[in-house]
Amino acid sequence: MKKKRSEELREAIEERIVVGEFGPGMRLDEAHLAERFGASRTPLREAFIQLASSGLIELRARRGAVVCEPSAQRLIEMFEVMAELEGMCGRLAARRIAPAEMASLEEAHLACAAFSDGADLDGYYYANERFHAAIYAASHNQYLAEEAHRLHRRLRAYRRLQLRVRDRLGSSYLEHGQVVAAIRAGDGELAAQRLREHVIVQGERFTDLLASMAMLRAA
Secondary structure, three states, X not given: OOOOHHHHHHHHHHHHHHOOOOOOOOEEOHHHHHHHHOOOHHHHHHHHHHHHHOOOEEEEOOOEEEEOOOOHHHHHHHHHHHHHXXXXXXXXXXXXXXXXXXXXXXXXXXXXXXXXXXXXXXXXXXXXXXXXXXXXXXXXXXXXXXXXHHHHHHOHHHHHHHOOOOOHHHHHHHHHHHHHHHHHOOOHHHXXXXXXXXXXXXXXXXXXXXXXXXXXXXX
């Protein structure tokens, strides 16, 4: 599906925040950005609202949109919580998933395969979002799904950036396969474990993420 202009702008600004071009505390001038991206004010304001809801910027009275960036420790904490939320979703999905939902999950997994083989980072990222959303829905716990979606949005830029790490695309796809197998088998504990391991960003993986951010900033 063709993306809305506001979504394109959100992604463009999101990327620049993550790589440090738009640094913490920087005021995002609406007129300047509208000119830079060749956009009207309306989709740009919609993009600001999306970025604010994910916590990447703050909309302040009289100052407008201001960039905020979590510390490394804050990122670790958020990924730890994200891993636990996804694990809970996987455990419940393994018990509650309906046949049609299982088919949707497997379809999303196959879509990831196509983009992984073609090393299409953007395509994989969006297929990956659908994959995780299918697990949230299959948990049949609306409150849990809402919280998982909320934090997923907050970490969207960083989850997207880590796919740039060498070999991460292929590893991510293989991990998806393990999650699908556990859910299909109805093994809730294994599904939860696989999802926690898939999402958590610590140790070498976190160092790789920070290194990718530093490299993009330098570039």
